[in-house]
Amino acid sequence: MARPQEFDTAEALHKAMGVFWRKGYEATSLVDLLEATGLSKSSLYGTFGGKRELFLAAFDSYREERTRDMGQILNQGSAREAIETFFRTIIDVARASEFSRGCMSINQAVELAPHDPEIQGRVEEDFQRIEDALTYTIKRGQADGSVRSNKDARELARLFVVAFPGLQVMMRAGGNKPRLDDALRLILSNLD
Amino acid sequence: MARPQEFDTAEALHKAMGVFWRKGYEATSLVDLLEATGLSKSSLYGTFGGKRELFLAAFDSYREERTRDMGQILNQGSAREAIETFFRTIIDVARASEFSRGCMSINQAVELAPHDPEIQGRVEEDFQRIEDALTYTIKRGQADGSVRSNKDARELARLFVVAFPGLQVMMRAGGNKPRLDDALRLILSNLD
DNA sequence: ATTATACTGGACCAATCGGTCCTCAACTCG
DNA sequence: CGAGTTGAGGACCGATTGGTCCAGTATAAT
Numbered sequence: 001m002a003r004p005q006e007f008d009t010a011e012a013l014h015k016a017m018g019v020f021w022r023k024g025y026e027a028t029s030l031v032d033l034l035e036a037t038g039l040s041k042s043s044l045y046g047t048f049g050g051k052r053e054l055f056l057a058a059f060d061s062y063r064e065e066r067t068r069d070m071g072q073i074l075n076q077g078s079a080r081e082a083i084e085t086f087f088r089t090i091i092d093v094a095r096a097s098e099f100s101r102g103c104m105s106i107n108q109a110v111e112l113a114p115h116d117p118e119i120q121g122r123v124e125e126d127f128q129r130i131e132d133a134l135t136y137t138i139k140r141g142q143a144d145g146s147v148r149s150n151k152d153a154r155e156l157a158r159l160f161v162v163a164f165p166g167l168q169v170m171m172r173a174g175g176n177k178p179r180l181d182d183a184l185r186l187i188l189s190n191l192d
Numbered sequence: 193m194a195r196p197q198e199f200d201t202a203e204a205l206h207k208a209m210g211v212f213w214r215k216g217y218e219a220t221s222l223v224d225l226l227e228a229t230g231l232s233k234s235s236l237y238g239t240f241g242g243k244r245e246l247f248l249a250a251f252d253s254y255r256e257e258r259t260r261d262m263g264q265i266l267n268q269g270s271a272r273e274a275i276e277t278f279f280r281t282i283i284d285v286a287r288a289s290e291f292s293r294g295c296m297s298i299n300q301a302v303e304l305a306p307h308d309p310e311i312q313g314r315v316e317e318d319f320q321r322i323e324d325a326l327t328y329t330i331k332r333g334q335a336d337g338s339v340r341s342n343k344d345a346r347e348l349a350r351l352f353v354v355a356f357p358g359l360q361v362m363m364r365a366g367g368n369k370p371r372l373d374d375a376l377r378l379i380l381s382n383l384d
Numbered sequence: 385a386t387t388a389t390a391c392t393g394g395a396c397c398a399a400t401c402g403g404t405c406c407t408c409a410a411c412t413c414g
Numbered sequence: 415c416g417a418g419t420t421g422a423g424g425a426c427c428g429a430t431t432g433g434t435c436c437a438g439t440a441t442a443a444t
Contacts, residue, residue, distance in 0.1 A: 001410090001411050001412030001413065001418080001419070001420090002410085002411065002412085002418090002419045002420030002421070003409065003410040003411050003419075003420050003421045003422080004410070004411065004420090004421080005420085005421065005422095006410095006421075006422075007421095022306075023307075024218070024302075024303060026216070026218040026219045027218045027303075029400080029401070029402085030400095030401070030402060030403085031400090031401090039422090040421090040422055040423050040424070041402090041403080041404095041422095041423080041424075042404095042405090042421075042422055042423065042424080043421065043422060043423085045402095045403070045404085046420080046421070046422085047421095050402075050403070051401095051402065051403090099306065100306060101306075102302065102306075106302070106361060107302050109361050109362070109364060109365035110216075110294065110298070110299050110302040110303065110361060110364055110365070111216060111219075111302065111303065113364070113365040113366065114214075114291065114292060114293075114294075114364050114365065114366075115215075120365060120366050123365050123366070124365065124366055124368065127362070127365075127368065127371070128368075131371065151378070154374070155374045155377070155378055156378065158370075158371045158372075158374040158375040158378070159374070159375045159378040159379060161362075161371060161375065162355055162358035162359060162362060162371075162372070162375040162376075162379070163354055163355065163358055164358065165357060165358045165361040165362060166354035166355055166356065166357045166358030166359075166361075167354060167358075169298060169301050169302060169357040169358075169361060170301070170319070170354060170357060172301060172302055172305070172306055173301035173302070173305040173306065173312060173315050173316070173319075174305065174306075174312050174315070174316060176316065176319065176320075178350075179319070179323065179350045179353060179354075180350075180354070182346070182347045182350040182351070183350040183351045183353065183354040184354075185347070186343070186347055186348065186350070186351040186382065187351060187354070190378065190382070193388075193389065193390085193440090193441050193442030193443060194388085194389045194390030194391070194440085194441065194442085195389075195390055195391045195392080195439065195440040195441055196390085196391080196440070196441065197390085197391065197392095198391075198392075198440095221430080221431070221432085222430095222431070222432060222433085223430090223431090231392090232391095232392055232393050232394070233392095233393085233394075233432090233433080233434095234391075234392060234393070234394080234434095234435090235391070235392060235393090237432095237433070237434085238390080238391070238392090239391095242432075242433070243431095243432060243433090
């Protein structure tokens with residue numbers, strides 16, 4: 001019978017995710033990860049396999065969480081409000097914290113995706129997921145009348161998919177309030 | 193009388209800029225820079241001071257070049273066409289090369305700006321510059337009739353400033369053609 | 385020729401990197 | 415109790431990192 005594990009794997013993964021989200025992959029060292037998780041090297045390697053494996057697990061965990069969150073927000077209330085809530089949440093969450101992490105998928109679109117097909121595949125999946133969810137929500141809005149624009153739902157969704165990394169990057173870089181508020185208002189006006 | 197320098201400083205800087213643009217700061221090693229520039233360590237340190245100093249010089253050089261390019265594009269022809277050309281160029285340049293580097297300022301908005309006030313200042317400056325240039329061009333378009341929208345020029349410009357990193361990030365991550373083309377068409381339609 | 389000066393090549397350096405390995409620890413089962 | 419198994423701590427490792435330093439080089443001036 002083996003010695004029981006002292007730490008909670010999911011919690012350690014969540015801590016690691018926070019570090020990778022904030023610092024990116026290259027700038028995150030093993031010492032950073034050990035400190036954040038409270039694990040010893042042996043425990044970390046034994047459980048996750050290595051830095052890259054831990055990163056992939058953390059990234060996938062992040063993506064699942066965000067997919068779930070997005071689904072919840074976009075399925076609540078009128079479609080128009082849901083889309084607005086989704087985008088305002090980007091800004092509100094970032095403004096509520098001292099350090100703006102942006103979105104891990106967008107960060108990786110810039111850092112690793114250009115050089116690493118495995119990451120690029122995941123990022124492209126995320127973009128596709130956001131596009132599909134927004135397309136569906138816009139169609140819902142065109143049906144319920146909350147989205148007044150009668151342009152093609154997928155085309156509208158694609159505009160919002162481009163706006164998403166735009167907003168995330170600007171928030172991560174420090175976020176000038178009037179610019180973002182004006183931009184978001186105009187972006188959303190495309191639904192009207 | 194000193195021994196004359198064998199290499200061209202501007203050319204070495206340009207080579208270094210290319211590496212930093214493609215790989216980012218952390219993932220670029222001294223060996224990468226020495227290979228790209230053809231310099232020895234002593235020459236590199238003697239001329240530029242160190243990795244960070246070289247990076248800052250390269251980044252500033254990049255920003256000056258892009259500012260000039262943007263000015264040229266936005267000052268040519270009707271305002272509406274100029275803005276469209278500016279944004280289509282993002283996509284065309286990326287599609288013409290095997291490796292899509294995106295935009296160094298946007299890449300640094302994600303990589304270093306959140307942790308490094310000196311970089312963050314430069315990135316914010318770049319965003320402001322783009323916003324000012326677009327505001328001016330939109331006003332020009334509203335005066336010459338090529339921009340039919342009568343919304344506030346600065347507000348419109350802010351929408352485009354958010355779209356800019358959105359497009360750059362998506363191109364760097366691999367760029368799905370229909371999504372980008374649809375998104376760009378809709379973004380530009382805000383001028384009509 | 386010598387001197388002074390900056391340039392070049394590359395050896396050397398301490399610190400850090402991600403990963404391996406060894407020993408001891410914690411547990412159940414027979 | 416001993417055996418078997420996985421977990422934990424941390425020493426050890428070779429490679430890499432950014433930076434320093436030393437000896438030789440190239441040039442003009444005296």
